[in-house]
Amino acid sequence: MADEISSFWGPVTSTHEWCEPNYVYSSYIAEFFNTISNVPGIILALIGLVISLSQRFEKRFSILHISNMILAIGSMLYHSTLQQLQQQGDETPMVWEMLLYIYILYSPDWHYRSTMPTFLFLYGAVFAIAHSKLRFDIGFKWYFNLQGHALWHVFMGFNSYFANTFLMYCRAQQRGWDPKVNYFLGYFPYVKIQKPKAQ
Numbered sequence: 001m002a003d004e005i006s007s008f009w010g011p012v013t014s015t016h017e018w019c020e021p022n023y024v025y026s027s028y029i030a031e032f033f034n035t036i037s038n039v040p041g042i043i044l045a046l047i048g049l050v051i052s053l054s055q056r057f058e059k060r061f062s063i064l065h066i067s068n069m070i071l072a073i074g075s076m077l078y079h080s081t082l083q084q085l086q087q088q089g090d091e092t093p094m095v096w097e098m099l100l101y102i103y104i105l106y107s108p109d110w111h112y113r114s115t116m117p118t119f120l121f122l123y124g125a126v127f128a129i130a131h132s133k134l135r136f137d138i139g140f141k142w143y144f145n146l147q148g149h150a151l152w153h154v155f156m157g158f159n160s161y162f163a164n165t166f167l168m169y170c171r172a173q174q175r176g177w178d179p180k181v182n183y184f185l186g187y188f189p190y191v192k193i194q195k196p197k198a199q
Contacts, residue, residue, distance in 0.1 A: 037150035041157025
C-alpha cells in the first residue's frame with residue numbers, strides 16, 4: 001500500500017494507490033504519469049467549451065465541458081498527492097458528471113420545473129456528503145501495467161470530447177440547427193450550427 005517515503009504532501013491517506021511507483025520524478029508528484037496524463041483531457045475540454053460558447057449551444061454543454069475539466073483536474077490532484085481529500089475531488093466529480101450525462105441524454109429540454117433535475121441534484125449532493133463522511137472508495141481496482149492507468153486517462157479525455165461532440169450534434173439536429181462537422185486544427189471534430197434568426 002502506502003510507501004513510507006518522505007514527500008511534500010506527507011504520508012499517503014487515500015484508500016488506494018495505483019501501480020505506479022511513488023515520487024520517482026518529483027517530491028511534489030506521487031504518480032507522475034497518472035498525473036500528467038490528465039493534461040489532454042483538460043485541453044480537449046477547454047477546446048470543447050470554447051466551441052460550445054462560440055456556437056451558442058445551450059448552457060448544458062458548457063457545463064458538461066467544464067465538468068470534464070473539473071474531473072481531469074481532480075484526477076491530477078489525486079494522483080499527484082495521494083491524499084484522501086483529493087481522492088474525493090477525483091471521485092465525486094465522476095458521479096456528478098455521470099448524473100449530468102443522464103440528464104442530457106434523457107431530458108429533451110432544459111425544464112427547471114421537472115422533477116428530474118431536482119432528483120439528480122439531490123442524489124449528487126447526498127453522494128458528496130456520504131462520500132466525505134464515510135470515506136468509501138468508488139474507484140475500480142483495475143491492475144494495469146506501469147502506464148496502463150495513465151493511458152486510460154488519455155483515452156477517457158478523448159472519449160469525453162468525442163462523446164460531447166456527438167451529443168452536441170444530436171441536439172443540434174433535434175433543434176433544427178443544421179449541424180455540420182468541421183475540424184479544429186484539422187484533427188478535432190466540432191459541430192458548427194446555424195440557428196434560425198427567430199432563436
